[in-house]
Amino acid sequence: xxxxxxxxxxxxxxxxxxxxxxxxxxxxxxxxxxxxxxxxxxxxxxxxxxxxxxxxxxxxxxxxxxxxxxxxxxxxxxxxxxxxxxxxxxxxxxxxxxxxxxxxxxxxxxxxxxxxxxxxxxxxxxxxxxxxxxxxxxxxxxxxxxxxxxxxxxxxxxxxxxxxxxxxxxxxxxxxxxxxxxxxxxxxxxxxxxxxxxxxxxxxxxxxxxxxxxxxxxxxxxxxxxxxxxxxxxxxxxxxxxxxxxxxxxxxxxxxxxxxxxxxxxxxxxxxxxxxxxxxxxxxxx
Amino acid sequence: xxxxxxxxxxxxxxxxxxxxxxxxxxxxxxxxxxxxxxxxxxxxxxxxxxxxxxxxxxxxxxxxxxxxxxxxxxxxxxxxxxxxxxxxxxxxxxxxxxxxxxxxxxxxxxxxxxxxxxxxxxxxxxxxxxxxxxxxxxxxxxxxxxxxxxxxxxxxxxxxxxxxxxxxxxxxxxxxxxxxxxxxxxxxxxxxxxxxxxxxxxxxxxxxxxxxxxxxxxxxxxxxxxxxxxxxxxxxxxxxxxxxxxxxxxxxxxxxxxxxxxxxxxxxxxxxxxxxxxxxxxxxxxxxxxxxxxxxxxxxxxxxxxxxxxxxxxxxxxxxx
Numbered sequence: 001x002x003x004x005x006x007x008x009x010x011x012x013x014x015x016x017x018x019x020x021x022x023x024x025x026x027x028x029x030x031x032x033x034x035x036x037x038x039x040x041x042x043x044x045x046x047x048x049x050x051x052x053x054x055x056x057x058x059x060x061x062x063x064x065x066x067x068x069x070x071x072x073x074x075x076x077x078x079x080x081x082x083x084x085x086x087x088x089x090x091x092x093x094x095x096x097x098x099x100x101x102x103x104x105x106x107x108x109x110x111x112x113x114x115x116x117x118x119x120x121x122x123x124x125x126x127x128x129x130x131x132x133x134x135x136x137x138x139x140x141x142x143x144x145x146x147x148x149x150x151x152x153x154x155x156x157x158x159x160x161x162x163x164x165x166x167x168x169x170x171x172x173x174x175x176x177x178x179x180x181x182x183x184x185x186x187x188x189x190x191x192x193x194x195x196x197x198x199x200x201x202x203x204x205x206x207x208x209x210x211x212x213x214x215x216x217x218x219x220x221x222x223x224x225x226x227x228x229x230x231x232x233x234x235x236x237x238x239x240x241x242x243x244x245x246x247x248x249x250x251x252x253x254x255x256x257x258x259x260x261x262x263x264x265x266x267x268x269x270x271x272x273x274x275x276x277x278x279x280x281x282x283x284x285x286x
Numbered sequence: 287x288x289x290x291x292x293x294x295x296x297x298x299x300x301x302x303x304x305x306x307x308x309x310x311x312x313x314x315x316x317x318x319x320x321x322x323x324x325x326x327x328x329x330x331x332x333x334x335x336x337x338x339x340x341x342x343x344x345x346x347x348x349x350x351x352x353x354x355x356x357x358x359x360x361x362x363x364x365x366x367x368x369x370x371x372x373x374x375x376x377x378x379x380x381x382x383x384x385x386x387x388x389x390x391x392x393x394x395x396x397x398x399x400x401x402x403x404x405x406x407x408x409x410x411x412x413x414x415x416x417x418x419x420x421x422x423x424x425x426x427x428x429x430x431x432x433x434x435x436x437x438x439x440x441x442x443x444x445x446x447x448x449x450x451x452x453x454x455x456x457x458x459x460x461x462x463x464x465x466x467x468x469x470x471x472x473x474x475x476x477x478x479x480x481x482x483x484x485x486x487x488x489x490x491x492x493x494x495x496x497x498x499x500x501x502x503x504x505x506x507x508x509x510x511x512x513x514x515x516x517x518x519x520x521x522x523x524x525x526x527x528x529x530x531x532x533x534x535x536x537x538x539x540x541x542x543x544x545x546x547x548x549x550x551x552x553x554x555x556x557x558x559x560x561x562x563x564x565x566x567x568x569x570x571x572x573x574x575x576x577x578x579x580x581x582x583x584x585x586x587x588x589x590x591x592x593x594x595x596x597x598x599x600x601x602x603x604x605x606x607x
Binding site: 028029030031032034035036038109110112113115116118119122123127128130132133136 | 409410412413414482483484485486517518519520521524525528538565566568585586587
């Protein structure tokens with residue numbers, strides 16, 4: 001395990017290391033929490049990827065003081081073909097939240113079958129997106145990130161950017177059931193990082209994938225075309241939304257609550273874009 | 287010695303029974319049965335019979351000893367060098383016979399030791415398996431069907447005979463200085479194969495913690511199915527590390543192929559266990575802890591260390607004998 005220590009020493013400051021150690025984690029004698037989170041792997045991953053947050057996307061996070069302690073559901077817009085938005089939200093919570101929180105992302109069900117990725121994600125605290133897992137995490141006062149747009153969001157083309165798609169309703173039922181506050185999160189920048197012009201749905205279907213992005217650069221420019229554009233990313237955390245009601249209530253009522261969250265996030269996204277203006281690559285800098 | 291209850295223990299010649307018995311001998315009269323004779327140099331603190339569980343003579347054992355508690359530890363795991371039909375007979379027909387005899391002879395409590403393997407290792411498993419989750423092990427490994435059937439038989443008996451307290455225990459990987467199961471033998475090697483790209487979460491329970499759990503089950507007057515685990519989860523690689531072995535990365539295709547060939551000769555490591563080194567099968571033992579006041583006393587790291595630190599002491603007489 002020497003190389004992990006080395007990466008952490010080289011890539012993280014002492015206060016950053018301490019902040020992760022102080023994140024409310026329940027680690028057993030073997031060095032894991034109940035879901036397999038290994039803080040050392042998380043620190044090493046952060047050490048290696050921090051430049052993506054600070055230098056590549058130059059992320060500006062605001063509204064983190066809105067975050068209540070204990071159980072919380074982060075609900076965010078989703079786009080950009082690959083879950084960069086999830087990764088950046090997770091990094092902002094480790095680097096900038098006080099105290100630091102480990103974001104539990106709800107990953108796709110096919111991920112645990114993949115070699116390398118599956119064990120890395122698990123050690124970084126990521127969990128299969130399953131209602132039971134989510135409920136249990138919230139009951140254990142964890143911070144869970146959900147993209148209710150799902151693949152409807154990540155598969156958006158550049159022409160649909162920042163138009164929030166239909167929200168799934170599962171997260172509302174879980175919030176009602178576990179009494180969890182919802183934090184609306186607006187991420188701006190990620191939806192332009194991969195300007196997909198078409199999702200090639202028919203071909204994707206043949207390959208068993210939900211979508212197949214084609215950008216002006218990918219696949220034509222080869223591996224370089226696969227890099228995301230260095231857009232300037234802003235992440236806004238909104239004030240907590242707390243809903244009351246029957247978690248087993250009729251779908252119409254639940255949908256209305258989900259729409260309320262969606263509308264809030266859409267407004268936050270629109271506002272953030274207005275502030276940015278046309279400056280996709282330098283917007284937040286000014 | 288009247289007033290003491292009698293416990294009939296199956297699998298009494300096995301390593302786990304040895305540990306469980308040490309924990310029970312002070313307060314119960316013990317009777318041991320096993321199709322295998324006791325290993326040389328080992329004795330049983332009570333009467334011991336070499337007998338098949340499905341044999342007619344089993345009735346006589348119940349009759350003559352006035353059994354109060356049946357502790358069924360005698361499940362034969364996959365990979366034992368036995369024909370699968372023999373394994374089926376012991377695990378399924380044997381268990382059925384034991385349960386029927388227990389009912390006929392007024393046994394008041396039954397504890398059946400199943401295994402968490404019945405859940406199967408599967409990429410879609412929830413983060414923490416609960417007792418009412420599906421037993422999907424036989425989907426990928428039909429060899430496990432007798433273990434699942436045995437677990438089912440016991441549960442059905444529990445529902446049909448509410449006046450008899452029956453508990454099914456599904457422990458995680460049992461490790462310790464004396465136990466001779468596959469996982470312990472694997473981790474006692476100096477080199478342990480690791481599947482390239484996979485490092486799933488495992489759970490271990492020390493043999494003495496399982497012995498205590500068994501005693502708690504015998505003493506509690508309730509029925510139910512319970513997962514039983516140790517302190518917490520650990521990744522396989524770190525477990526290999528903690529056990530003092532070297533991890534040898536191997537491509538999984540190679541391992542599956544080689545084991546398939548070996549298993550035709552009934553050699554090697556049981557193939558169904560390989561999946562447990564690829565996908566997670568993590569159980570929650572919250573119900574057992576809550577209802578039995580159970581708390582493991584040996585940490586995962588200590589349990590894994592005990593495999594090796596004591597081996598030096600335990601092994602020489604074996605190799606000599």
